[in-house]
Amino acid sequence: MVKHYRPAGKKKEGNAAKFLTRTQALKQLQISLPLFRKLCILKGVTPREPKKKFKGNDKTYYHVKDVSFLHHEPLLEIHRAIRVHERKIKKAEAKKNLERANRLREKTPKPKIDRIIRQRYPRFVDALGELDDCLTMVHLFAALPATESKKIDVERVHKCRRLAHEWQAFVSRTHKLRKTFVSVKGIYYQAEVEGQTITWLTPHSLQQVVSNDVDIPTMLNFLQIYEPLLGFINFHLYHSIKLKYPPILDTRLEALAADLYALSRYANANNRPAILNSEASQSVESEQMESKPIGAETENKDSELRLAQLQHQLPSNEPGALMHLVEKAAGEDEEEYDEETRQCKNLFQNVKIFLSREVPRESLLFIIPAFGGIVSWEGEGAPFVESDQGITHQIVDREAQGHRFLSREYVQPQWVFDCVNARIILPTENYLVGRIPPPHLSPFVDYDEEGAYVPEYAKTIKHLQAAARKEVLPLPGLEKDLEDPQNLLVEGVIDRAAANHAAKEKQKMMVHELRYQEDLKKELQGATYTSAGSTAREETSAGLIQTGESTNNGQGNVDDGAEMSKLLLSRKKRKLLEAMRISNERKQTKNDVIVRRKKKIDEAQNQRS
Amino acid sequence: MxxxxxxxxxxxxxxxxxxxxxxxxxxxxxxxxxxxxxxxxxxxxxxxxxxxxxxxxxxxxxxxxxxxxxxxxxxxxxxxxxxxxxxxxxxxxxxxxxxxxxxxxxxxxxxxxxxxxxxxxxxAPRNTIGEVPLKWYADEPHIGYDITGKKIKKKEKADKLDSFLKNVDDSKNWRKIYDEYNDEVVELTKDEIKMVRRLIKNGAPHADFDPHPTYVDWFKWDDAKHPLSNAPEPKRRFIPSKWEAKKVVQYVRAIRKGLITFDKPKEADGPYLLWEDDSGLAEKEKHLTYIPAPKQKLPGHDESYNPPLEYIPTQEEINSYQLMFEEDRPKFIPKSFGSMRSIPAYENAMKEAFERCLDLYLCPRIRKKRLNIDPESLKPKLPSKKELKPYPVTCYIEFKGHEGAVTSISIEASGQWMASGSSDGTVRVWEVETGRCLRRWEVGEPVSCVAWNPLSDIHILAVSAGQDVLLLNTCLGDEEEQKRIKELLWAEPPKTSDDAGTKAPSVSWVKDDEHEGIRLKHLKAVTSVEWHRKGDYFSTVMPKGESRSVLIHQLSKKATQKLPFKLRGIAVRSTFHPSRSIFFICTQKSVRVYDLLKSKLIKKLDTGLKEASSIAVHPGGDNLIVGSKEGKLCWFDMDLSSKPYKILKCHPKDINNVVFHRSYPLFATCSDDGTAYVFHGMVYSDLNKNPLIVPLEILRGHANSNGKGMLDCKFHPRQPWLFTAGADKLIKLYCHH
Incomplete structure (x- = not known):
C-alpha cells in the first residue's frame, strides 16, 4: 500500500485519529505528569491498546475520548485551583502573614470524590465487584507505621483502620464470610456480599516494612479514592441492616485494640441512645487526641506517656457495644438468609472460644463471630474470662505451663481457619497444642479441574465433610492411607492397635501388588523384545520379507490420530492448540513435581516406620 | 541543665x-x-x-x-x-x-x-576547675581539684558489658545521666524530670510558678477623699462612635459590592447514601466500554504458611533455581512455619501492593477471551476412517535388492510389474505379487526417474539417468507386443551432421545397443519423465535447461519439441492432464497450465510455496495437489481459484512426491522424514460441494539415511495399495487389510 501524503491540517484517520500518546495527552490537557497520573487513578482511566501503534511500541496510548473525558473533568479545575491556592499560602507564609496562611490553608479546595465514585460505579453492585483492591489497600495501610517522611500520616492510618474494622464488623455480623486462608503474605478472606465474591488480603499484624523502591504518593492517590469508596460502601451496607453509619465505638475497647469487637457490640446500643451519645463524644475526643498528640497544650505535657495512659484513663463503660447491637439487629432478619449463610452462621454455634495470647487475635475476633461463635480473649474488656466454665475451646499457640482446664480443648489457631474452610467442626486431635498441625490448605484451589493434584489432607477433609452430612462415602483403597488416623476415625476404627494391624496388612498388600505390577511390566517388555528380535531375524534372512505388521506402524498409531486431525486445522487454530498443549504440559509438569516429592516423602516415612 | x-x-x-x-x-x-x-x-x-x-x-x-x-x-x-x-x-x-x-x-x-x-x-568531691574545656583533663588521672586543692581521681571505668547489663536490669536507667564534670552518674528524681520537661517547653522551672498572675490592683480608686481627677465624664462616652459608624458603612458597602466575601459554611464530606436509587441508571453512558480490572490470582496451597510437605521444594531444587533464567525462576518459594506465631512479616507486602497499583493504572486493559474448552473440540470432526476404507495401512511386502537409495518407482498399467530406479545406477523390474526381481539394467549413472508407458500393451520403460533418458524394452508381454515394441524402439541412426549445423537439436535420439533401447541425450540433467496418457508422448524436465527445460517427445516419430511458451522460474515437474490436452508445469513458486492444442497459457496457479517439489493431477482433472520442500501440501481446485483451496502442513521435512490414486479417492505424500501420509480426497461431481480431504494414515517404516527418507511413492493402478521407495534401499508395498 502506498502511504498517502496527508496535507498539513487535514484530519487524521484510523488509529492516529483515535489515540493519543501520553505526551500528546499531557500537552492537550496542559498538566504535569504527576497530576495526569493522579487524574487517571481517580477517574479510572487506563491506557488503551491501539491496533496499530503509530508512534512506536514503547509508547503508552490513551483514547482520544478518555483524554477529552479528563479534559472536561471538574477535578482538573479543582487541582488548578489547589495549585493557585498553594501559591497563595506560600506567599502569605513568606510574608509572615501566618493568620492569612492558616485561613487559606483551611479554605483549600477539596476534590469531590463522591461524584467520581458515582460515575465510576453507577450501581452499588459495580462498586462491590471491584472492592478487592480497595480492601486490600485499606487493610495494608491500616497496618502501616505512620511515617512523616513517607507522608503516611497518623490520621490516614487511623481512618483506614477504622474503615477496615467497620467492613469486617459488617461481614462478621451478617455472616457473609466464606473462606479464609493464612498465607505467608497475610491472611486472605473471601466474603460474598450481594452476590459478589470479594477477596481481600490483610497483612499479618506485625510491623510492616516500607521499602524505598515503593512510590508512596502513587499509593496514596489510590487511597484517596479507596477511602471514600469504602466509606460509602460501608454506609450503604450499614444502612441496609438499619444501623447508623459512623458507628459509635466504645473507646475503651478501641484502645484495647479490640475495635472490631467494639464495632460489633455497637449495634446493641440501639435502645439506649443516651449512652451512645456520651460514648460518641468521648470517642470523638479520644480520637482527636490520638490523631493529634501534639495538639492541645494540656495533652502536650505528657505526650510520651499518652498512649500508655490512654488505656487506663478511658472510661469504663460496658465494653463491646458494637457486636451486641449488630447481633440484635441480625435476629430480626433471620429468614432472609440463604442456605449458605445459615450454614456459616451455625458453624460455631455451640462453641465458646477463648483466645490466649500469641494468637492472631484480630483475625480470630473477626472470623469466629462471623461463623456464629462466641469468643473472648485475654486482657481487659473481654466479655468473659479464662476461667469461664462454658468455654469449649481455647486457642493457644505456644504450650503454656499454666493451669489447664479439662473441660476444654486446647487447639492451635489453624483449627479455626480449617474449620471455617471445611464448614464443619474438625476433630481437634491433630490441632492440639504442641503437635505439628496438618497442612493448611488453600480453599481457593479448584480440585474439579482435570488432573489437579489433591493433597492428602484435602481428601481427609472431604470424607469428614461427607461423614458430617451423614453420607457414607465409599473409601477407595488408595485414599485409605492408614498413616492418617483421620480416615480411620471416619471408618470407625478408632482402636489404635487395630489401626496398626490394618496398616501392616495394607503395606503387605501394597508390596504384593507392586511386585505383581513389576512382573507384568517385565512380561510385557519381554514380549516386545522377542517380537522385535524375530522381525530382525526375518529381515536378515532373505532379500524380500513379508511381515505381518510393521512394528513401527503399530507404535505410531496412538498419536497418529491426533497428528492427523491437526493437519486440517487452520494455522490459527493449530497455534492455539499448540499453546494449549504447552500450557497443559506446564501444569502437568508442575503436578508431576509435586507428586514425585510426595512419593519421596512417603517412601522416607515408610522406611522410618 | x-x-x-x-x-x-x-x-x-x-x-x-x-x-x-x-x-x-x-x-x-x-x-x-x-x-x-x-x-x-x-x-x-x-x-x-x-x-x-x-x-x-x-x-x-x-x-x-x-x-x-x-x-x-x-x-x-x-x-x-x-x-x-x-x-x-x-x-x-x-x-x-x-x-x-x-x-x-x-x-x-x-x-x-x-x-x-x-x-x-x-x-562526692566537688570539682573546682571552673569552666575549662574538659579535654584538658582527658589524659590526666584526675578530673580536677576539690576545694582544698587535692586532686580528684578519676573513677575506674566499669566494663561496658557489665554496665550495660546493669542498665538493662535497672528500670530507672533512663533517668540516669553521666556527669562528665564531676565524673559521676546522677539519677534525676521524678520532680527533676518534670522540671526538665517544663524547661524544654520554655516554662518556668517551678510547677507552681505562674508567669501571668492575676493582677491585683493595689490602688483603691473608689471612695477616696481626694480623687485623682475631678473632671466630669466626657460626652463622647455616651454617644455612639462616628468613626465606627463610618467603618460599618464602609464594610456594608464593600459587602454589597462583593469586595468582601465570607467563607462558605463547610460542607460535610462524610459518607452518605450514594447509591440510593440504582434503578435509574439503565441508560448507558456515552463513553467507551469500561473493562474492570482483572482480579488478582488467588493463592494456592503453596502460599500457605503451613503447606503440605510435597509443596516445599528441597534445598537442591532451590539451588537449581539459580541456574534458571530470571523469568523462569519461581518468584515465591513455599516454606513451612511450624506455628502461626512464627510467621514473619512479609517483606514484599508493600512492593506487591504497589505493583498491583501500577498494573491498575498503567496497563492497557484488553478483554481476552479465555478459551475454556477441551483442546480436542478444536479439531474438526472427521468422518470415521472405517467408512473411508479401503486404504493402505500396513506394510505387506518389502522389495530388497537395490544397493543405493531407491529414487523412483513406477507401476505398470496392469499393476503386475513395478520398475524402480536407484542411485546405484540400476533399474530393476519386480513382480508385484511375489516381490521377485525380474530384470536388472546397469544404467551407469544414478537414476532419477523411471516411468512405465501407461499403455498396458507397450511395455516400455522410460528411465532418466544423468543427462540421458533411456527408453527400455522390458521384454514383457507376448510376441506380438514385443514386435511392436521393438518397432517403436527402433531409432534411426543419427542423421548427417549438416542438420546439426543448422539447428542444434536439444535432444538427440540415439539407439542404445547395450540395453536394446533408445537413448535420448539431453543437454542438462533430467530430473523427471512423464508419459502422456496415450503412451506416445512423454515430457522431460531439465531444471537447468532454461528455455528448454521442459521438452515433449514423441515416441512414434522420435521427435522432440520444446514448449512454445516462456517459463518464469525453474521448472520442477511437469504432467499431462488425464483426459484433455492440457499440460501442467510446476515451477518452484507456481503452477502453469497450458492448453497444448491452442498453445496458450490457460491459468497460473499461485501456490504461495517457497519451493514446490512435485505435482499430481486428480484423475478428474479439475483438482491438483502440489507438494513442497517445506513440507506443505496445496490442494488446488482449478474451478475455484488460483489460490490453494487447502494447505496442509503435514510433514516436517521436504515432500518428495505426491500422487493421486487413479480410481480410489485417495492421495498420498511422501517425505524425507520417512513417512507417507495417505489422505482421502473425495471430489464431488456437484460443483457446489467442496472436495473432502481426510487424513487417513501415516505410513512409517523407512529409515532415514543421509537426511533422506521416502523418495517416491506410487499407487497401484487398481488396488488401494501404495508403493514407497526409500533412501534405505527398500521399496515397500502398503496394502489395506
Whole structure:
C-alpha cells in the first residue's frame, strides 16, 4: 500500500485519529505528569491498546475520548485551583502573614470524590465487584507505621483502620464470610456480599516494612479514592441492616485494640441512645487526641506517656457495644438468609472460644463471630474470662505451663481457619497444642479441574465433610492411607492397635501388588523384545520379507490420530492448540513435581516406620 | 541543665542553700532551681530531706513545710518569696561571717541521709576547675581539684558489658545521666524530670510558678477623699462612635459590592447514601466500554504458611533455581512455619501492593477471551476412517535388492510389474505379487526417474539417468507386443551432421545397443519423465535447461519439441492432464497450465510455496495437489481459484512426491522424514460441494539415511495399495487389510 501524503491540517484517520500518546495527552490537557497520573487513578482511566501503534511500541496510548473525558473533568479545575491556592499560602507564609496562611490553608479546595465514585460505579453492585483492591489497600495501610517522611500520616492510618474494622464488623455480623486462608503474605478472606465474591488480603499484624523502591504518593492517590469508596460502601451496607453509619465505638475497647469487637457490640446500643451519645463524644475526643498528640497544650505535657495512659484513663463503660447491637439487629432478619449463610452462621454455634495470647487475635475476633461463635480473649474488656466454665475451646499457640482446664480443648489457631474452610467442626486431635498441625490448605484451589493434584489432607477433609452430612462415602483403597488416623476415625476404627494391624496388612498388600505390577511390566517388555528380535531375524534372512505388521506402524498409531486431525486445522487454530498443549504440559509438569516429592516423602516415612 | 547547675562555684551554692529555720519554703524553691546533685549513695533522690532523722529541725516543722508546699496558694507563695529574699540576704551575711557553719549546712543538704560527722568523707568531691574545656583533663588521672586543692581521681571505668547489663536490669536507667564534670552518674528524681520537661517547653522551672498572675490592683480608686481627677465624664462616652459608624458603612458597602466575601459554611464530606436509587441508571453512558480490572490470582496451597510437605521444594531444587533464567525462576518459594506465631512479616507486602497499583493504572486493559474448552473440540470432526476404507495401512511386502537409495518407482498399467530406479545406477523390474526381481539394467549413472508407458500393451520403460533418458524394452508381454515394441524402439541412426549445423537439436535420439533401447541425450540433467496418457508422448524436465527445460517427445516419430511458451522460474515437474490436452508445469513458486492444442497459457496457479517439489493431477482433472520442500501440501481446485483451496502442513521435512490414486479417492505424500501420509480426497461431481480431504494414515517404516527418507511413492493402478521407495534401499508395498 502506498502511504498517502496527508496535507498539513487535514484530519487524521484510523488509529492516529483515535489515540493519543501520553505526551500528546499531557500537552492537550496542559498538566504535569504527576497530576495526569493522579487524574487517571481517580477517574479510572487506563491506557488503551491501539491496533496499530503509530508512534512506536514503547509508547503508552490513551483514547482520544478518555483524554477529552479528563479534559472536561471538574477535578482538573479543582487541582488548578489547589495549585493557585498553594501559591497563595506560600506567599502569605513568606510574608509572615501566618493568620492569612492558616485561613487559606483551611479554605483549600477539596476534590469531590463522591461524584467520581458515582460515575465510576453507577450501581452499588459495580462498586462491590471491584472492592478487592480497595480492601486490600485499606487493610495494608491500616497496618502501616505512620511515617512523616513517607507522608503516611497518623490520621490516614487511623481512618483506614477504622474503615477496615467497620467492613469486617459488617461481614462478621451478617455472616457473609466464606473462606479464609493464612498465607505467608497475610491472611486472605473471601466474603460474598450481594452476590459478589470479594477477596481481600490483610497483612499479618506485625510491623510492616516500607521499602524505598515503593512510590508512596502513587499509593496514596489510590487511597484517596479507596477511602471514600469504602466509606460509602460501608454506609450503604450499614444502612441496609438499619444501623447508623459512623458507628459509635466504645473507646475503651478501641484502645484495647479490640475495635472490631467494639464495632460489633455497637449495634446493641440501639435502645439506649443516651449512652451512645456520651460514648460518641468521648470517642470523638479520644480520637482527636490520638490523631493529634501534639495538639492541645494540656495533652502536650505528657505526650510520651499518652498512649500508655490512654488505656487506663478511658472510661469504663460496658465494653463491646458494637457486636451486641449488630447481633440484635441480625435476629430480626433471620429468614432472609440463604442456605449458605445459615450454614456459616451455625458453624460455631455451640462453641465458646477463648483466645490466649500469641494468637492472631484480630483475625480470630473477626472470623469466629462471623461463623456464629462466641469468643473472648485475654486482657481487659473481654466479655468473659479464662476461667469461664462454658468455654469449649481455647486457642493457644505456644504450650503454656499454666493451669489447664479439662473441660476444654486446647487447639492451635489453624483449627479455626480449617474449620471455617471445611464448614464443619474438625476433630481437634491433630490441632492440639504442641503437635505439628496438618497442612493448611488453600480453599481457593479448584480440585474439579482435570488432573489437579489433591493433597492428602484435602481428601481427609472431604470424607469428614461427607461423614458430617451423614453420607457414607465409599473409601477407595488408595485414599485409605492408614498413616492418617483421620480416615480411620471416619471408618470407625478408632482402636489404635487395630489401626496398626490394618496398616501392616495394607503395606503387605501394597508390596504384593507392586511386585505383581513389576512382573507384568517385565512380561510385557519381554514380549516386545522377542517380537522385535524375530522381525530382525526375518529381515536378515532373505532379500524380500513379508511381515505381518510393521512394528513401527503399530507404535505410531496412538498419536497418529491426533497428528492427523491437526493437519486440517487452520494455522490459527493449530497455534492455539499448540499453546494449549504447552500450557497443559506446564501444569502437568508442575503436578508431576509435586507428586514425585510426595512419593519421596512417603517412601522416607515408610522406611522410618 | 545539670552542667549549668554545676557551674556555680561551691561557695555560691553554699550561700544560696544555707538553710534557715525561717525560710524553709524559699530554701526548697531555690534548692530546686539550682538542681541539687544527689550523690550516688542517695537512694531516694527526692529532696525530701525533711524526713531524715538527723535533720536539725523539728519533724513537725518539716511536715508543715510539706503541706504548705503542696497546697499553698499563689498569693501566699509570692509573699513568701518576697520575705524570703530579704531573709536570703541576711543569711548571706551570716555565711560571710561564718564560713565553717555554712559549709556544714551545705553538706547537710547534699549528704542527705548520711551521718553529719562522716559527711565530709562521703560527699562526692566537688570539682573546682571552673569552666575549662574538659579535654584538658582527658589524659590526666584526675578530673580536677576539690576545694582544698587535692586532686580528684578519676573513677575506674566499669566494663561496658557489665554496665550495660546493669542498665538493662535497672528500670530507672533512663533517668540516669553521666556527669562528665564531676565524673559521676546522677539519677534525676521524678520532680527533676518534670522540671526538665517544663524547661524544654520554655516554662518556668517551678510547677507552681505562674508567669501571668492575676493582677491585683493595689490602688483603691473608689471612695477616696481626694480623687485623682475631678473632671466630669466626657460626652463622647455616651454617644455612639462616628468613626465606627463610618467603618460599618464602609464594610456594608464593600459587602454589597462583593469586595468582601465570607467563607462558605463547610460542607460535610462524610459518607452518605450514594447509591440510593440504582434503578435509574439503565441508560448507558456515552463513553467507551469500561473493562474492570482483572482480579488478582488467588493463592494456592503453596502460599500457605503451613503447606503440605510435597509443596516445599528441597534445598537442591532451590539451588537449581539459580541456574534458571530470571523469568523462569519461581518468584515465591513455599516454606513451612511450624506455628502461626512464627510467621514473619512479609517483606514484599508493600512492593506487591504497589505493583498491583501500577498494573491498575498503567496497563492497557484488553478483554481476552479465555478459551475454556477441551483442546480436542478444536479439531474438526472427521468422518470415521472405517467408512473411508479401503486404504493402505500396513506394510505387506518389502522389495530388497537395490544397493543405493531407491529414487523412483513406477507401476505398470496392469499393476503386475513395478520398475524402480536407484542411485546405484540400476533399474530393476519386480513382480508385484511375489516381490521377485525380474530384470536388472546397469544404467551407469544414478537414476532419477523411471516411468512405465501407461499403455498396458507397450511395455516400455522410460528411465532418466544423468543427462540421458533411456527408453527400455522390458521384454514383457507376448510376441506380438514385443514386435511392436521393438518397432517403436527402433531409432534411426543419427542423421548427417549438416542438420546439426543448422539447428542444434536439444535432444538427440540415439539407439542404445547395450540395453536394446533408445537413448535420448539431453543437454542438462533430467530430473523427471512423464508419459502422456496415450503412451506416445512423454515430457522431460531439465531444471537447468532454461528455455528448454521442459521438452515433449514423441515416441512414434522420435521427435522432440520444446514448449512454445516462456517459463518464469525453474521448472520442477511437469504432467499431462488425464483426459484433455492440457499440460501442467510446476515451477518452484507456481503452477502453469497450458492448453497444448491452442498453445496458450490457460491459468497460473499461485501456490504461495517457497519451493514446490512435485505435482499430481486428480484423475478428474479439475483438482491438483502440489507438494513442497517445506513440507506443505496445496490442494488446488482449478474451478475455484488460483489460490490453494487447502494447505496442509503435514510433514516436517521436504515432500518428495505426491500422487493421486487413479480410481480410489485417495492421495498420498511422501517425505524425507520417512513417512507417507495417505489422505482421502473425495471430489464431488456437484460443483457446489467442496472436495473432502481426510487424513487417513501415516505410513512409517523407512529409515532415514543421509537426511533422506521416502523418495517416491506410487499407487497401484487398481488396488488401494501404495508403493514407497526409500533412501534405505527398500521399496515397500502398503496394502489395506
Amino acid at each position: 545539670k552542667g549549668q547547675g554545676r557551674k556555680s562555684t561551691t561557695s555560691q551554692s553554699r550561700e544560696v542553700k544555707k538553710p534557715t529555720e525561717m525560710d524553709q519554703k524559699d530554701e526548697a524553691i531555690v534548692n530546686q532551681q539550682e538542681a541539687p546533685v544527689p550523690s550516688d549513695s542517695e537512694e531516694d533522690s527526692d529532696y525530701e530531706y525533711s524526713g531524715d532523722s538527723d535533720y536539725d529541725y523539728d519533724s513537725s516543722d518539716s511536715l508543715d513545710y510539706q503541706s504548705e508546699s503542696a497546697g499553698s496558694g499563689e498569693l501566699e507563695e509570692n509573699d513568701d518569696d518576697n520575705s524570703g529574699d530579704s531573709e536570703g540576704a541576711e543569711s548571706q551575711d551570716e555565711d560571710a561571717v561564718n564560713p565553717d557553719g555554712g559549709s556544714e549546712g551545705s553538706d547537710l543538704h547534699q549528704g542527705g541521709g548520711v551521718e553529719s560527722d562522716s559527711s565530709e568523707d562521703e560527699v
